[in-house]
Amino acid sequence: MGQMDFIDLELVLSNFHQAANDALKEFSCLLEASCKMIDYSENATYLVEDGQGKKYILRISRPNYHKKEEIEAEIAWLNSLHEQSPIDVSLPMRADDGDYVHAHSYNDTIYYSTLFTFLEGNAPDENNEDDLIQQFETLGEITAMFHKHTIEQHDYYQAFQRMTWDYDTILGQSPKWARWQDGLGMTPARIALYEEASHIIQKKLEAFGKEKTRFGLIHADLRLANLLIYGDEIKVIDFDDCGFGWFLYDLATSVSFIEHMPYLDELIASWVKGYSKIRLLTDAEKEMIPTFILMRRLQLISWIGSRDNETTRLLGENYTLQSDDLVKAYVEKYQDCTN
Template sequence: MGAFDNIQVFHEVANQAIKKYDFPSMTEIKFLTLSENATYLIYNTKTKEKIGFLRVGRPDYHTHEEYDAEVAWLYEINNYTPLQVANPLYARDGSYIQDIKGSDGDMYYTMITEALAGEPLDEEDTEHIVNQYEMLGEITAYLHKQTQMWNKTSTLDRWDWDYDNIIGKTAKWGHWQDYEGFSDADKEILTQCDEIIQKRLLRYGKNDENWGLIHADLRQSNVLVDADKKIKVIDFDDAGFGWYLQDLAASISFIEHKDIAPDLINGWLRGYKKVMPFSDESFAEIDTFIMLRRLQMSAWLETHSDSDPAKGFKIGWVDGTMMLAKRYLRIFG
């Protein structure tokens, strides 16, 4: 059974959650999309003003304490960095996270964040996209720098995005081997990539320079550009502890195989280096993390086939993945 087979329960929870806030009487919610959670727009029916975005999390994905950790990081970013992220809105009782029991008996956690102006990055905007990725690299470096300086970072209750939780035995989003489009021959090639990735990650290791608190899903839809060309970051739902390089790999999710990808990576690196150092050891593993992310998203596409974004991404997925895999084996095989 898929996570959203009973979408009506999410709608019921969303309508219960909105009642816990002091919004004007003309406030309504509009269902937007399904991903790791169900997302709703909160808006004023009279002025059409966007008030915020309501997230209803899947049961058993995050705990209340993990949501608390996300809120704490959001406020640290907005208060102590030059970046802008969407702050959570507090309910009538002064809390940010609402615990709501669904009609199915499961516990659902909800949170509302403010609505930020801007449009998602678009790789088709060839005139601006490389410069935007340079700004994204700079922003990502500020995030990494902030987590290194914040003395409470290590105490946050968020999971580790390590090999096992990404594509290994405890993979959070399922196993890439289950993707229905891969043939047996494809799986043989991808298994070779998987084995090389695991070995290279062990050698790369985890240290203060390459591992810490990361956004973990800095792809195009989670990065907004406003009319003043300012970049904003949204959706910290997947934030956890991982390799910093994962934020680079995530930024080109679903477009790793496109011709523009190398230009975007180079732009990202230029921006990152304005704020943080980038070692030769990390540079040598960029392809490893790109392949790691591609395998992770293969699993995600299969286990989240009921998710709206997944439906479009599956087009040409196998061909793109196998092109990346064969290139990876030419480099490291």
């Protein structure tokens, strides 16, 4: 990172901090509360403590990603899940004026703030293989609850203004994040191989279709960092990327960054076992799991190549290099399926 980038980052963080301070002014009960940044990746997240033992999570959304009505749609889904399902989610809090979302403008840039209830727990440990495999059975069950609720409320959710996660917005001509071709470590030979895999993915998704039993409102980012383990419970946080996508994409996001680990097949089997307690998967759906996992992997290559934060610096070019064997195996297995 160059010096100019460092200066820009300081300015960005300063704006986030100002937005956080201004956001707390919307809550009379939090005027004396402490506010500490605990994460900065896409958004800035703060731990708020009111001095009386109550904790909250304040999210300052990154500029130019969501419109206010899109964040309000996320909030409507969270409230619906809380009221109509047993899933434990972090709930949005109304400010003194009754609104959930507030806009804060600095230098012609708008930052939206939202306050959420605090959930106890810790992220799963990817290095604890046995526990993780067991936890994925519970995660599969929870994910199926999400999808069952989505199907039951299908017509209601169709009016929501949220992004769509499909081939075009993930790997195609209109990527929401960035082009995987511009990821770290790309060479002409690697791009050619990955293009072949991408073409296969596209054809298989077209054949799979978007029936409402396969495609609807999903969390879209169930990676380990967005799960909280508390005893035998798994709680789900960070619905910032929720949108319309294939249900099996939620499985793919849950193995984000660990798709190359030797225990992947066991994680998938455990997830499917838990999922099937609520919703049965057809053989055609099970056969599509590798396609969704590789699509997500290529999407993450684009994310790493277009972001500069602690996670992307840690993964770097090596994440692309570790993808080669996965891509080659996928192409060898499915290259005759789309001819």
